Amino acid sequence: MSFQHAALEELSRNHAFAGYIVKYKYKSKTLGDLSTQFNIFLPKEAESASVPVLYYLAGLTCTEDTGAWKGGFLRDAAEEGIALVFPDTSPRGANVPGEDDSWDFGTGAGFYLNATEPKFSKHYNMFSFITEELPEVLKSSGLPIDPHRQSIFGHSMGGHGAITLHLLKPGQYRSASAFSPILNPTQAPWGHKAFGGYLAGGTEEGKKWDATELISTAKGRRLNIRIDYGDADQFYQQKQLLPENFVAAARAAGFGEDDVQVQSHSGYDHSYYFISTFGREHIQHHAKYLKA
Amino acid sequence: MSFQHAALEELSRNHAFAGYIVKYKYKSKTLGDLSTQFNIFLPKEAESASVPVLYYLAGLTCTEDTGAWKGGFLRDAAEEGIALVFPDTSPRGANVPGEDDSWDFGTGAGFYLNATEPKFSKHYNMFSFITEELPEVLKSSGLPIDPHRQSIFGHSMGGHGAITLHLLKPGQYRSASAFSPILNPTQAPWGHKAFGGYLAGGTEEGKKWDATELISTAKGRRLNIRIDYGDADQFYQQKQLLPENFVAAARAAGFGEDDVQVQSHSGYDHSYYFISTFGREHIQHHAKYLKA
Numbered sequence: 091m092s093f094q095h096a097a098l099e100e101l102s103r104n105h106a107f108a109g110y111i112v113k114y115k116y117k118s119k120t121l122g123d124l125s126t127q128f129n130i131f132l133p134k135e136a137e138s139a140s141v142p143v144l145y146y147l148a149g150l151t152c153t154e155d156t157g158a159w160k161g162g163f164l165r166d167a168a169e170e171g172i173a174l175v176f177p178d179t180s181p182r183g184a185n186v187p188g189e190d191d192s193w194d195f196g197t198g199a200g201f202y203l204n205a206t207e208p209k210f211s212k213h214y215n216m217f218s219f220i221t222e223e224l225p226e227v228l229k230s231s232g233l234p235i236d237p238h239r240q241s242i243f244g245h246s247m248g249g250h251g252a253i254t255l256h257l258l259k260p261g262q263y264r265s266a267s268a269f270s271p272i273l274n275p276t277q278a279p280w281g282h283k284a285f286g287g288y289l290a291g292g293t294e295e296g297k298k299w300d301a302t303e304l305i306s307t308a309k310g311r312r313l314n315i316r317i318d319y320g321d322a323d324q325f326y327q328q329k330q331l332l333p334e335n336f337v338a339a340a341r342a343a344g345f346g347e348d349d350v351q352v353q354s355h356s357g358y359d360h361s362y363y364f365i366s367t368f369g370r371e372h373i374q375h376h377a378k379y380l381k382a
Numbered sequence: 383m384s385f386q387h388a389a390l391e392e393l394s395r396n397h398a399f400a401g402y403i404v405k406y407k408y409k410s411k412t413l414g415d416l417s418t419q420f421n422i423f424l425p426k427e428a429e430s431a432s433v434p435v436l437y438y439l440a441g442l443t444c445t446e447d448t449g450a451w452k453g454g455f456l457r458d459a460a461e462e463g464i465a466l467v468f469p470d471t472s473p474r475g476a477n478v479p480g481e482d483d484s485w486d487f488g489t490g491a492g493f494y495l496n497a498t499e500p501k502f503s504k505h506y507n508m509f510s511f512i513t514e515e516l517p518e519v520l521k522s523s524g525l526p527i528d529p530h531r532q533s534i535f536g537h538s539m540g541g542h543g544a545i546t547l548h549l550l551k552p553g554q555y556r557s558a559s560a561f562s563p564i565l566n567p568t569q570a571p572w573g574h575k576a577f578g579g580y581l582a583g584g585t586e587e588g589k590k591w592d593a594t595e596l597i598s599t600a601k602g603r604r605l606n607i608r609i610d611y612g613d614a615d616q617f618y619q620q621k622q623l624l625p626e627n628f629v630a631a632a633r634a635a636g637f638g639e640d641d642v643q644v645q646s647h648s649g650y651d652h653s654y655y656f657i658s659t660f661g662r663e664h665i666q667h668h669a670k671y672l673k674a
Contacts, residue, residue, distance in 0.1 A: 105614065106655035159654065162454045165662075322397065362451065363398035370457075 098231050101127065107168035109133040111158060120223040121181040122213035128177045128224070129158045130233065135171040142239035142380035143173040143228075144373070145220065147248030147255075150280075151198045154178045157245070162366040166373035172380060173235055175228070177220060179248065184213035195283050201275075202251030203299045205288040214288055217299075220251070221259050241376040243267040245365055246325070250275060250301065253315065253336075257304040264379040265314035267372045269365045270323055273336035274302040280330050302336045305350075306343040315350045316375045318368050320358025390523050393419065399460035401425040403450060412515040413473040414505035420469045420516070421450045422525065427463040434531035434672035435465040435520075436665070437512065439540030439547075442572075443490045446470045449537070454658040458665035464672060465527055467520070469512060471540065476505035487575050493567075494543030495591045497580040506580055509591075512543070513551050533668040535559040537657055538617070542567060542593065545607065545628075549596040556671040557606035559664045561657045562615055565628035566594040572622050594628045597642075598635040607642045608667045610660050612650025 101113040111131045118126045135141050144167065146157045154176045157163065167174050180200030186209050189196030205214035228235045242263045244252035249271025256266035275281020276296045285296030297303040319326055319333055326333070333352055340350040358364040393405040403423045410418045427433050436459065438449040446468045449455065459466050472492030478501050481488030497506035520527050534555045536544035541563020548558035567573020568588045577588030589595040611618055611625055618625070625644055632642040650656040 104651055104653050104655040105612070105649040105659075107659050111655055159452050162457065162658070164655070164658065165454065320397070357397040359396055361396050363396040363403055363456070366454070366456065367397075367399050 098227070106131065107133070107164050109136065109164075109168055111164065113154070116227065118181075118219060118223060120215045120219040122184065122215075124181045124183055124213060126178055126181065126219070128154045128175060130176070130228070131158070131164050131167055131174040132234065133168045133171045133173065136173060136234040140234045140236040141171055141173045142241070143175055143235045144376050144380070145175045145177070145240070145242040145252075147177065147202060147220070147242065147244030147251040148179050149244070149246030149248050150179070150194050152179050152245075152248075153198070156362075160362040160366065162369050163373060166370045170373060170377040170381070172373070172377060175224070177224060180216065181213040184210075186210055186213065192283075194280055195287055199247065199284065201247060201284045201288065201299070202255060203284075203288060206290040206295065207288055208290070210288050216251070217255065217258075221255055221262060239264065239380045241265045241267075241380055243269075243372055243376065244271070245269045246331075246360065247272055247280070249273075249317070253301040253317070254299055254304060256313065256315070257301060257308050260308070260311060264382075265316075265376050267316040267375055268318075269368065269372070270319045270326065270331060270360050271301070271317060271333075272331055273317075274300060274332035276300045276303065277332055277335065278330045279328075302332070302339045305336065305339045305345070308345075309343050313345060313349050314375075314379050316372065317350075317352040318355060318372075319353075320355045320360070320364050322357050323360040323364075325360050390519070398423065399425070399456050401428065401456075401460055403456065405446070408519065410473075410511060410515060412507045412511040414476065414507075416473045416475055416505060418470055418473065418511070420446045420467060422468070422520070423450070423456050423459055423466040424526065425460045425463045425465065428465060428526040432526050432528040433463055433465045434533070435467055435527045436668050436672065437467045437469070437532070437534045437544075439469065439494060439512070439534065439536030439543040440471050441536070441538030441540050442471070442486050444471050444540075445490070448654075452654040452658065454661050455665060458662045462665060462669040462673070464665070464669060467516070469516060472508065473505040476502075478502055478505065484575075486572055487579055491539065491576065493539060493576045493580065493591070494547060495576075495580060498582040498587065499580055500582070502580050508543070509547065509550075513547055513554060531556065531672045533557045533672055535561075535664055535668065536563070537561045538623075538652065539564055539572070541565075541609070545593040545609070546591055546596060548605065548607070549593060549600050552600070552603060556674075557608075557668050559608040559667055560610075561660065561664070562611045562618065562623060562652050563593070563609060563625075564623055565609075566592060566624035568592045568595065569624055569627065570622045571620075594624070594631045597628065597631045597637070600637075601635050605637060605641050606667075606671050608664065609642075609644040610647060610664075611645075612647045612652070612656050614649050615652040615656075617652050
């Protein structure tokens with residue numbers, strides 16, 4: 091697929107960890123010609139060569155800045171020579187009635203799917219945006235990213251995004267990881283609300299975007315998935331995340347702990363304090379595959 | 383001095399890097415009986431012993447959360463077994479006319495001094511708050527902090543705070559460091575505005591709170607000061623920081639590079655991307671003295 095796109099507009103550029111983090115803005119075809127922003131961290135190795143890239147998908151209410159500011163990922167990405175891309179979490183300014191009424195639906199809550207409900211389907215296409223348009227925009231803009239070495243990670247709604255995109259696009263990502271992901275959204279309140287709003291077929295159609303439903307379609311693939319969550323996470327306790335369901339489905343599909351690794355951590359919660367604690371291990375997980 | 387204070391109210395507690403970051407609120411005598419909030423990171427070593435403590439003073443417009451979220455300091459503090467305290471940057475809710483009109487004066491801009499201008503002097507006493515009341519509150523609340531092992535660091539206005547508090551309180555801090563600090567405020571627009579507003583004697587009285595003016599009073603002390611700034615820092619370029627004046631005064635007072643170390647970094651700016659890049663080295667600088 092080819093995306094005509096306006097040139098990237100550079101909004102800011104900060105020197106960081108001997109590389110640069112740059113914020114860009116451009117008009118996205120996939121998001122219905124809305125402007126979208128993303129941050130990209132380029133390690134110093136990118137001055138002279140194409141580098142591997144790790145996409146970070148943030149959670150509900152977040153923006154392209156949240157992971158860049160609070161995750162603590164740049165330090166380890168710099169050490170490993172890996173680029174980081176931080177997209178936004180939804181289209182902005184679609185003006186769909188009701189899109190700004192909730193913190194867990196609409197703006198800031200795109201759920202990394204392609205909407206089929208007519209009033210959302212023009213703009214709410216974060217799946218195609220992340221997996222197709224954005225990589226092509228990076229490439230055609232001449233950014234020193236190696237399209238053959240991509241991985242993806244995320245938090246909460248963005249963890250759902252990272253795992254489902256990896257399952258839905260065989261061969262695109264070498265590895266996927268997630269902090270506190272929503273892993274079985276067709277069985278959770280957040281998922282019911284998102285799928286009920288974005289999808290013409292509601293929760294039934296949502297099975298196409300549910301990691302626990304999808305994992306069996308990946309039988310025989312090497313997935314390189316790592317997932318961490320905390321047992322003091324209020325959303326885990328409220329059964330929004332449901333990692334147990336995902337683990338059961340993964341094991342039933344023949345994936346062992348060596349390939350789909352899911353760890354619970356005592357006392358940790360849903361916050362960026364948890365994420366930053368385990369960020370280093372996630373970057374190193376991806377580096378192992380991106381630099382193989 | 384003894385500060386009667388209401389019990390600390392715990393607002394939140396997050397497990398982080400095997401320790402905890404806790405947000406407290408209490409009514410401060412020094413700040414004119416206003417409620418103030420701070421974050422404290424306690425490494426896992428604090429479960430069984432008193433630990434050294436490093437205070438972080440944030441810059442203009444910031445709060446007790448800014449350094450905790452964006453500095454990336456917890457990881458290294460956890461590795462070194464050091465507590466971090468993140469106070470707010472001013473009193474909140476003093477209701478002094480005009481205190482909310484500017485981003486660089488009043489709320490969020492307390493400048494770590496004690497005001498003498500009558501309309502500010504009841505509440506704007508961040509110097510006594512940081513150096514006297516807060517350490518005593520930590521102690522009397524039973525938090526596992528060793529009062530004999532304290533150091534201090536900060537950013538921009540908070541870097542000014544860290545260096546001046548260290549110079550004004552001999553024996554209190556084992557070391558001080560700063561990112562992009564305001565080092566000669568009596569010669570800079572921010573300082574003129576702050577001292578003109580908070581101090582009855584204006585900029586002339588401000589010399590009492592100016593690191594470049596104060597450094598000669600520290601002759602013969604061992605200071606263990608480290609300062610880093612970027613040459614792409616817009617506020618450095620606007621001559622708000624004036625590190626050269628401080629270096630000249632320090633060298634004239636007999637302080638060598640081994641004791642008062644000031645480094646410029648090519649291409650770095652005033653942002654937390656710069657701070658987080660050098661955070662590890664700052665924590666290690668303090669660890670050397672706090673754990674000696």
